[in-house]
Amino acid sequence: MKELLKKIPVPFKGEIIDRKENCKICGEKKGMQIGRVDYWDITSSNLIKCTLCRLVQLDPMLTEEETAKGCLAYYIEESLRVTKESQGKDLVRNFRRGVLFASSLKRKDFHPKEILELGPGSGYFSEGIKFIYPDVNVTVMDVNNEVLAFNKQQHGFATVQSTPEKYISNLENKFDLIVARDILEHVTDVAEVIQHANKYLKANGLFHFITPNGHEDVWKHYLTFNHRNKNSELLINHVNYFDGKGLLDLLARNQFSPVEYYTYNFKTTRRGRGWKVSPKQMAPLSTKKSSDFYIKNEISKVREIHFDKKEVLNKWYIQNKIKFITRLMSWYHHSQFIRLSPELNVGHEIYGLFKKIK
Numbered sequence: 552m553k554e555l556l557k558k559i560p561v562p563f564k565g566e567i568i569d570r571k572e573n574c575k576i577c578g579e580k581k582g583m584q585i586g587r588v589d590y591w592d593i594t595s596s597n598l599i600k601c602t603l604c605r606l607v608q609l610d611p612m613l614t615e616e617e618t619a620k621g622c623l624a625y626y627i628e629e630s631l632r633v634t635k636e637s638q639g640k641d642l643v644r645n646f647r648r649g650v651l652f653a654s655s656l657k658r659k660d661f662h663p664k665e666i667l668e669l670g671p672g673s674g675y676f677s678e679g680i681k682f683i684y685p686d687v688n689v690t691v692m693d694v695n696n697e698v699l700a701f702n703k704q705q706h707g708f709a710t711v712q713s714t715p716e717k718y719i720s721n722l723e724n725k726f727d728l729i730v731a732r733d734i735l736e737h738v739t740d741v742a743e744v745i746q747h748a749n750k751y752l753k754a755n756g757l758f759h760f761i762t763p764n765g766h767e768d769v770w771k772h773y774l775t776f777n778h779r780n781k782n783s784e785l786l787i788n789h790v791n792y793f794d795g796k797g798l799l800d801l802l803a804r805n806q807f808s809p810v811e812y813y814t815y816n817f818k819t820t821r822r823g824r825g826w827k828v829s830p831k832q833m834a835p836l837s838t839k840k841s842s843d844f845y846i847k848n849e850i851s852k853v854r855e856i857h858f859d860k861k862e863v864l865n866k867w868y869i870q871n872k873i874k875f876i877t878r879l880m881s882w883y884h885h886s887q888f889i890r891l892s893p894e895l896n897v898g899h900e901i902y903g904l905f906k907k908i909k
Contacts, residue, residue, distance in 0.1 A: 560766045560825035560896050563600055563773060570599055571611045575740050576801055577604040586772035588785040589837035591624055593617050595782060598772055598792075604800070607769050607792035612739045615714060619694050621788050622737075623850075624842035626695060628786065630853045638856075642675045642863050647881040649679020652759070654878045656683075656728075659810075663687055663727035667751060669715045669744075670734035674702040677730065678860075681706075682869075682877065690726075697853070705860050715744040722751045731760040736768070736789045745805045752907045758807060760903045764814055765792030766896040767824035771834035783834035795893025795901060807905035813890035814898030825897065 565583040573580055579601050586598030588609070594617055596609040613621070630638070656663070664687060668677050671691040681687055690709040691702045699710040713719060715731075715738055729748050738744045748758050769792040775783040799812065819825075823832050868880045893901045 559820065560770075565600070565777075567602070568597075568599075571597075574599075574601045574604060574606065575608060575612070576606050576742050576797075577601060579603045582610070584776075586769065586776040587782045588772055588834075589782045589839050590617065590785045590788065591621050591842040592839040593621055593842055598769060598776070605794035605797040606741075607765055607794075609790045613788060613790055615694075615716075615739070618714070618737075618739060618788055620842055620846070621786075622695055623697070624845045625787050626697060627845040627849050627853050630856060631849060635856060639858065639863055642673050642858065643866065644884070645673055645675035646679040646682070646864060646869075647877075648885050649676040650682050650877055651679075651881040651885050652676075653680040653683035654881070656757075661727075661757065663757075665726045666690070666728045666730060667692065667722070667726045668730040668732075669693075669748075670731065670737065671698065671702055671708070672733070674706045674708060675863075676732060677708065678706050679881075680730075682871075682874070697850075705858065714738070715747060716740050718743075718747050718750070724751070724753055726751050726756060727753055728757045728759065731758070733761060735760055735762045736765075736791050736793070739790060741791050742801065742805075745802060745807070749805050749807065749907055754907065756907045757810070758802075758903070758905045758907065761900050762791075762793055762798075762903075763789070764825075764893070764896060764898050764901055765794055767819055767899065768792050770825050771832055774828060774833040775836065778828070778833065779836065782837040784837045784840065786840065793901065795896050798901065798903075799893065802903070802905055806907060806909040808908045809903070810906050811902065811904040812893060813887075814893045814895070814901050815887040815890055816899035817889065817891075817897065819899045820897045824899075 563585045565585045567581055568584050570580055570582050582599035582601050584597050585600050588598060589595050596611055598607055599610040600607045666687055666689045668691045670693055674691060677689045690711060692711040692713055693699050694714050699712055702708045703710050729752060735741055768789060772783045868876045891898060
């Protein structure tokens with residue numbers, strides 16, 4: 552089985568070119584061009600795979616202003632595209648995942664008091680953690696005021712408006728646990744973010760993240776570039792595409808030791824992500840979708856969407872008196888039974904739980 556998996560994924564091929572910006576991790580000046588993307592109508596970039604650390608990144612990288620504008624446009628577009636019923640189900644799923652994660656920490660005899668979540672989204676993952684650890688204090692950090700307002704209103708979390716790339720000195724040595732689920736692929740300087748996470752954590756603190764398997768995530772843009780020679784559309788700002796070994800090395804260099812590190816959800820691999828050449832696998836061609844249209848004309852519709860937490864979590868199995876049932880249902884829905892090494896670069900997502908060692 553392992554020998555078969557070594558044939559997947561298919562290696563990227565492309566021209567080695569001079570980068571406009573050096574690699575954010577290793578500083579390499581050259582790289583393999585494997586794609587070209589338009590980020591909304593805001594900017595265009597190459598997708599460059601570093602031949603040394605193997606990270607795929609946008610080149611040039613988005614600026615802070617471009618990131619903030621595109622993130623807000625996508626937040627509005629997604630909120631209007633996905634039905635309120637589906638959004639409500641996602642809130643419950645995130646809550647259950649938080650319960651499952653916190654339960655695993657408790658089995659490890661880890662008891663956090665202060666948590667920082669980077670890019671919290673709905674905040675229901677940390678709400679799930681609070682279900683297991685009622686006395687924990689949660690702080691959330693995001694560049695989007697709409698997200699922060701939602702978290703404060705729904706959960707009463709403390710908020711910090713910032714990007715993870717900016718160092719905030721009064722957060723140093725404050726947290727037992729930092730959560731970065733579906734955020735590392737979005738940051739413009741992942742090395743800085745991991746360095747900051749180390750500084751914000753107390754001794755022996757934990758850093759938890761999930762991020763897409765970079766090879767499968769970038770495959771669609773690679774196919775569009777190589778078989779249509781046109782720019783593909785990038786709406787959600789995935790600006791980093793991680794190699795499993797390269798990401799592990801980056802964490803080790805920043806004094807993090809793995810507690811759990813694996814990939815999961817292999818349906819995408821079976822369906823062709825990372826190895827199959829077909830039109831279905833290709834990213835849509837760029838239409839340079841208007842970000843201003845959503846920000847100026849549609850944001851008021853998003854502000855009309857409201858959720859009542861009591862209603863969202865009004866499930867028969869979510870009760871303080873029967874927490875063991877809540878944990879059991881969370882395990883039933885979200886446990887990952889098949890886990891492989893991220894170094895194989897197969898599977899939909901990479902799961903990481905790392906301990907600060909210095």
